[in-house]
Amino acid sequence: MKNFIIGIGGTGAKCLEHLLHSCAAGLGPKNLWAGMVDQDEANGNVSRTKILLSKYMNLRSTLRDEGKHDLAEDSDLFKTNIITNNDSVWLPIKDADPTLKQLINYNYLKDEVKGLIDCLYDPEEKDQNLSEGFRARPNIGAAAMLATTANEDDPFWSQIYKAIDAARGGEEVRVFIISSIFGGTGASGFPNIARRIKQIQKEKNVTSNFHLGGALMLPYFNYQVPEENMEGELFARPEEFLDQTKGALQYYSKLFEYDKIFDQVYVTGWDPLSKLANFKMGGNLQNNPPLFPELYAALGALKFFSEDNKINDTQEIFHIGKNETSDILWSDIPNVSANLNSKESLSKLIRFAFSYNWMYGPALTGSWSKIKKYQNENWFKRLIYKNTYNDDSKACEIGHEHNQEIISSMQEYCQDVLIWITDMQYSTVVNTDQKMDLIAAEFFSEFSAKNTSKRVNIKEKLNSSEKNQFNTLINDSKNLKLLNIMSNICYKKVNRDQKGLGVFMDILFRSCEQ
Amino acid sequence: MKNIIQSITYSLIGLATISWIGIYLIVISVADPGPDSYIVGFFSDNIMSEERIQNLGFDNFAEISTSFFTKLFFHMNLTLAILTTLMTLAWCVASHYLNIDSPGKAKIYALHWLVFTGIFVGLVLAIVFYFTGSTQYSSAQAITKGGQFLLLVMSLLIYVLPYYLGVLLGTARFARSSVLFANKLPGGF
Numbered sequence: 001m002k003n004f005i006i007g008i009g010g011t012g013a014k015c016l017e018h019l020l021h022s023c024a025a026g027l028g029p030k031n032l033w034a035g036m037v038d039q040d041e042a043n044g045n046v047s048r049t050k051i052l053l054s055k056y057m058n059l060r061s062t063l064r065d066e067g068k069h070d071l072a073e074d075s076d077l078f079k080t081n082i083i084t085n086n087d088s089v090w091l092p093i094k095d096a097d098p099t100l101k102q103l104i105n106y107n108y109l110k111d112e113v114k115g116l117i118d119c120l121y122d123p124e125e126k127d128q129n130l131s132e133g134f135r136a137r138p139n140i141g142a143a144a145m146l147a148t149t150a151n152e153d154d155p156f157w158s159q160i161y162k163a164i165d166a167a168r169g170g171e172e173v174r175v176f177i178i179s180s181i182f183g184g185t186g187a188s189g190f191p192n193i194a195r196r197i198k199q200i201q202k203e204k205n206v207t208s209n210f211h212l213g214g215a216l217m218l219p220y221f222n223y224q225v226p227e228e229n230m231e232g233e234l235f236a237r238p239e240e241f242l243d244q245t246k247g248a249l250q251y252y253s254k255l256f257e258y259d260k261i262f263d264q265v266y267v268t269g270w271d272p273l274s275k276l277a278n279f280k281m282g283g284n285l286q287n288n289p290p291l292f293p294e295l296y297a298a299l300g301a302l303k304f305f306s307e308d309n310k311i312n313d314t315q316e317i318f319h320i321g322k323n324e325t326s327d328i329l330w331s332d333i334p335n336v337s338a339n340l341n342s343k344e345s346l347s348k349l350i351r352f353a354f355s356y357n358w359m360y361g362p363a364l365t366g367s368w369s370k371i372k373k374y375q376n377e378n379w380f381k382r383l384i385y386k387n388t389y390n391d392d393s394k395a396c397e398i399g400h401e402h403n404q405e406i407i408s409s410m411q412e413y414c415q416d417v418l419i420w421i422t423d424m425q426y427s428t429v430v431n432t433d434q435k436m437d438l439i440a441a442e443f444f445s446e447f448s449a450k451n452t453s454k455r456v457n458i459k460e461k462l463n464s465s466e467k468n469q470f471n472t473l474i475n476d477s478k479n480l481k482l483l484n485i486m487s488n489i490c491y492k493k494v495n496r497d498q499k500g501l502g503v504f505m506d507i508l509f510r511s512c513e514q
Numbered sequence: 515m516k517n518i519i520q521s522i523t524y525s526l527i528g529l530a531t532i533s534w535i536g537i538y539l540i541v542i543s544v545a546d547p548g549p550d551s552y553i554v555g556f557f558s559d560n561i562m563s564e565e566r567i568q569n570l571g572f573d574n575f576a577e578i579s580t581s582f583f584t585k586l587f588f589h590m591n592l593t594l595a596i597l598t599t600l601m602t603l604a605w606c607v608a609s610h611y612l613n614i615d616s617p618g619k620a621k622i623y624a625l626h627w628l629v630f631t632g633i634f635v636g637l638v639l640a641i642v643f644y645f646t647g648s649t650q651y652s653s654a655q656a657i658t659k660g661g662q663f664l665l666l667v668m669s670l671l672i673y674v675l676p677y678y679l680g681v682l683l684g685t686a687r688f689a690r691s692s693v694l695f696a697n698k699l700p701g702g703f
Contacts, residue, residue: 358616359615359616359617360617363616363617363618373618374617374618376690376691376697376698377617377618377620377688377690377691377697378687378688378690378697378701379617379687379688380617381700381701382701382702383701385701386701467615467616468615470615481615482615482616483611483612483613483614483615485615486614486615486616486688487517487610487686487687487688489688490686490687490688491516491517491687
């Protein structure tokens with residue numbers, strides 16, 4: 001089965017961030033092509049996901065190399081083989097600093113067409129620089145998307161063509177699109193890209209094996225727009241989100257009534273809205289935090305890709321609700337399938353990230369002269385020494401550059417996981433009556449909602465009383481101590497196919513299971 | 515729990531390698547070795563004082579050997595064997611609960627092991643001194659100072675060595691750095 005996911009706009013990119021962590025935890029399908037669509041390529045959210053995607057792919061390929069370091073097929077850690085194009089972000093408009101006028105060749109249009117365009121777009125909309133996205137104007141985004149061609153030479157669209165060709169060849173193909181229903185890029189991209197994909201499917205006469213799914217994010221956050229220096233600027237106004245959503249839902253209602261575009265659609269929203277401290281019109285400063293509803297969309301995508309998900313001929317629309325109280329709990333997180341328990345897998349990844357970042361990563365970092373003090377410890381002998389020993393040089397190569405690169409990349413990724421879950425936990429509920437109780441983060445991190453460039457600061461070192469709080473890290477399951485992890489890594493059975501550092505990484509990951 | 519059972523099994527194997535001597539002594543003691551046996555001769559020549567035996571009103575050790583072996587020697591060895599087994603198993607089980615939560619921390623618990631082992635050796639000495647110097651067993655009065663020392667050395671060999679082998683093999687894998695030379699065992703063991 002071939003799976004494709006497309007995150008459109010800032011929200012789509014943020015949902016992909018959740019999806020990547022979920023895939024690292026073993027909740028994803030075996031393989032997945034991931035791509036993003038955003039005109040605002042420098043957008044902080046898009047670039048954050050782009051970096052995370054590249055970290056995921058690099059770590060996975062290094063740790064799934066049958067020659068050197070292999071986690072082995074059975075391992076759930078970085079289970080999904082995610083691939084992407086050389087540039088994971090597709091820009092609908094390739095020109096530098098384009099405006100809508102330039103895009104549609106406004107000056108060369110006949111007067112009557114010009115008149116029509118004048119009716120549909122304000123003068124500032126026509127002259128707006130689109131390099132930072134469509135600024136919550138789906139009417140601009142829709143025109144821009146439709147003005148671009150979807151030919152096979154385009155690296156992004158070539159993937160869609162390949163997917164449809166694969167479906168025609170008899171392989172099951174699933175494509176999933178995630179975006180917000182409000183805003184600019186997402187709202188305009190979601191229906192247009194979906195319809196374009198369907199159109200290609202029809203042109204290629206593919207009637208079976210090809211399934212299209214989507215997740216639509218209804219409004220789930222808002223922010224305060226500063227009053228000064230905003231006159232004449234085009235940007236996403238939170239007070240317009242609900243009206244935009246209403247209009248968009250009416251549109252989708254009609255679209256779905258007359259045309260079966262999607263096989264399965266997941267609709268997610270949040271009430272009360274999360275309040276973001278950060279307002280930026282676009283660009284690299286727009287660095288919004290990961291929020292809980294995006295995890296729903298990501299898990300929806302993974303459910304869609306799950307082999308247990310039997311897709312039928314009718315168009316299915318799913319919705320999900322959390323418990324009625326203002327507390328957000330692990331029990332509010334749905335499972336991907338009967339065999340894939342989201343809580344178990346995510347909590348395992350969080351524990352892994354914690355223990356690797358503060359316990360095992362630092363112990364394995366540095367030259368052999370620093371690391372060798374652990375050489376007689378059972379976990380080191382069994383999982384590291386034996387698997388990084390070079391028979392030719394008769395030495396353990398854990399301190400060598402290539403191994404150290406893997407160790408530091410994993411530590412970087414583990415910090416990303418801890419920052420992600422902490423940021424989501426705090427940012428989803430900050431300044432609201434809600435309470436999110438997934439993890440106990442206060443003992444290892446500091447949160448500052450206003451520091452948009454670094455909302456979460458995780459401690460460099462933990463003292464022994466902080467380490468002892470590890471058993472309270474995951475709420476709802478307070479029994480696993482760091483001592484149990486140490487015990488588990490000494491006793492868990494090594495898979496015969498595992499090699500190099502893949503042995504240690506997988507054993508540590510499995511040891512973090514409750 | 516599976517790991518603890520594994521530890522107990524390994525420690526019992528370690529114990530068994532030498533402690534069969536202790537068990538053998540217990541068995542022959544309770545069965546009464548008989549006045550003509552080698553062990554009675556050995557005790558008569560090296561541990562007992564003929565003069566003290568005569569002071570007790572007997573001609574030689576063979577006359578009191580039954581009382582010595584079936585009571586004093588049997589009780590002493592049984593107590594030592596039970597103590598050794600309990601102490602070995604206690605350490606092996608407890609080692610799974612030592613708070614070794616990060617790399618390098620097991621070494622800290624070497625001190626705990628040394629104290630624990632010291633207590634065990636002290637108890638062995640105390641038990642041997644108690645039985646060989648006790649007035650409850652009249653035959654104890656016939657043991658010479660040299661004989662008492664020999665019994666002490668033999669008891670240490672017969673019970674402390676299996677204790678060490680028991681903890682060597684049975685200590686939790688992650689706590690091996692706390693036991694002398696245990697971290698030299700192969701990683702997969």
